[in-house]
Amino acid sequence: MSTLTPPIRWGILGVAKIALKQVIPAMQQGKLTTVTAIASRDLHRAEAAAEDLGIPKAYGSYEELLADPEVDAVYNPLPNHLHVPWTLKALQAGKHVLCEKPIALDVSEAKALMTAAATYPGMRVMEAFMYRFHPQWIRARTLVREGAIGEVHAIHAHFSYYNDDPGNIRNQAEIGGGGLMDIGCYCISWPRFILDAEPVKVTGLVELDPVLGVDRVTSGLLDFSGVQATFTCSTQMAPYQRVLVHGTTGRLEVLIPANAPAGEATRILIQTAGAPARELLVEAANQYTLQGDAFSRAILEGKEVPTPLGDAVSNMEVIDAVVRGAKEGRWVNL
Numbered sequence: 001m002s003t004l005t006p007p008i009r010w011g012i013l014g015v016a017k018i019a020l021k022q023v024i025p026a027m028q029q030g031k032l033t034t035v036t037a038i039a040s041r042d043l044h045r046a047e048a049a050a051e052d053l054g055i056p057k058a059y060g061s062y063e064e065l066l067a068d069p070e071v072d073a074v075y076n077p078l079p080n081h082l083h084v085p086w087t088l089k090a091l092q093a094g095k096h097v098l099c100e101k102p103i104a105l106d107v108s109e110a111k112a113l114m115t116a117a118a119t120y121p122g123m124r125v126m127e128a129f130m131y132r133f134h135p136q137w138i139r140a141r142t143l144v145r146e147g148a149i150g151e152v153h154a155i156h157a158h159f160s161y162y163n164d165d166p167g168n169i170r171n172q173a174e175i176g177g178g179g180l181m182d183i184g185c186y187c188i189s190w191p192r193f194i195l196d197a198e199p200v201k202v203t204g205l206v207e208l209d210p211v212l213g214v215d216r217v218t219s220g221l222l223d224f225s226g227v228q229a230t231f232t233c234s235t236q237m238a239p240y241q242r243v244l245v246h247g248t249t250g251r252l253e254v255l256i257p258a259n260a261p262a263g264e265a266t267r268i269l270i271q272t273a274g275a276p277a278r279e280l281l282v283e284a285a286n287q288y289t290l291q292g293d294a295f296s297r298a299i300l301e302g303k304e305v306p307t308p309l310g311d312a313v314s315n316m317e318v319i320d321a322v323v324r325g326a327k328e329g330r331w332v333n334l
Contacts, residue, residue: 001302002122004072008296011037011071011095013062013086015049018100019077024053026262026288027075032296033289039065062086066093073098073299075128079169080176081105084113087125091117096124098295102185102319103127103312105176110316114309124298126305127312129189131258133290136266136282140245140254141194149272150249155194155229157187157244159258160237164212170235171212178214179235180206180319186258187231188318190243191222198314199224201333203325209236220322223331249273262286 010033012019019038027033035055040046043060050058059065066074066089073096076086084104087097104110117125131137144152161183163170170177192198199222207217216236222229243254250272260266265284271277298305321332 002300004300006032006296006300007034008032008096008299009034009036009070009072010292011035011039011065011068011074012055013039013065013074013076013090014078015040015045016077016100019075020049020053023075023077023288023292024055026286027292028053029286030289030292030296032300033292037065037068037071062089066090066095071095073124073296076100077128080181081174084109087113088116091120091123091125094123096295096299098126098128098292100128101189101312102176102181102316103309104316107313107316107320110309110313114313117309122302124295124305125309126295126298126307127309127315128291129186129307130287130291131186131190131260132193132307133294134260134266134282134287135285136254136260136268137193137257139280139282140243140252140268143252143268143270144194144245144247148250148270149245149247149252152195152227152245152247154246155191155227155244156246157190157229157231157242157257158233159183159187159241160232160234161239162237163235164209164216166212171209171214173213177212178216178218179233180215180218180322182233182235183258184218184220184231184233184322185315185319187233188220188222188322189315190257191224191227191229192311192315192318194245195224195227195229197224197227199229199318199334201331202318202321203331204322206323206326218322218326220318220325222318253277260285260287262288 037057039059046058076099253269
């Protein structure tokens with residue numbers, strides 16, 4: 001058991017939009033979480049965010065926040081190339097870390113983080129795939145595993161939005177930008193979560209933006225030894241997201257797989273035996289609040305986090321293999 005008492009006191013590294021608009025307000029509603037500090041390399045931005053969100057402390061550097069003894073854990077939503085460096089710095093400072101996806105720039109960096117994290121006994125690190133905590137995904141996975149649509153043979157995921165702004169970090173190749181890293185990582189994680197399995201081989205097709213140099217449309221094919229999973233992700237396509245699971249006796253659709261609205265019930269469509277599709281309503285929930293509480297509970301109880309770093313490494317292995325398969329025009333074995 002941890003010597004800490006609830007709630008876990010959180011510090012936020014940076015003033016990323018996802019932190020300000022989603023994660024911080026959600027954690028402020030948590031049973032086991034409270035946000036006590038926020039840092040930015042620009043003190044004025046940190047102070048403005050702290051004032052807007054009612055956060056007690058604002059720091060003009062990440063180092064100052066990590067030195068605060070009243071911060072137990074940090075949320076790292078920094079650009080992709082800063083995920084591993086600042087997660088390691090946080091661990092060195094004695095802070096638990098919830099790090100945004102993707103956990104690293106490639107699988108070698110992810111493995112290095114997992115190895116380093118193991119040298120800090122009692123410290124917790126988790127990749128922030130918040131969808132795993134939403135009841136719609138718990139329900140969908142349970143339905144599939146209980147055979148509601150028969151034996152699963154295929155899964156397809158689509159995730160897209162439109163953003164061609166060269167100044168946006170998601171469009172900067174040198175710091176881990178591009179559709180596959182930003183949203184394709186979900187499309188890979190979803191079938192792995194549903195099936196609780198890893199693909200044996202994968203391949204991909206990538207279209208690069210001729211000016212920005214990042215992938216703007218990427219598709220992948222994942223072979224799960226009897227189940228075929230396909231996906232398309234794009235940063236220059238009309239906004240849309242959906243996951244479809246096809247079985248021998250029916251199909252299931254998760255309508256808003258990633259950005260489930262916190263204040264509204266979500267819907268799963270299921271169709272079996274040729275009958276009309278029926279809609280299953282799932283209670284409203286804030287997946288960021290649930291994620292924060294689950295991570296904090298692992299700290300307080302001294303237990304493993306719900307999604308260990310090994311899962312993050314496995315997801316990065318598939319991401320890397322999709323890229324390699326696209327470049328070399330072949331299947332890549334895992």
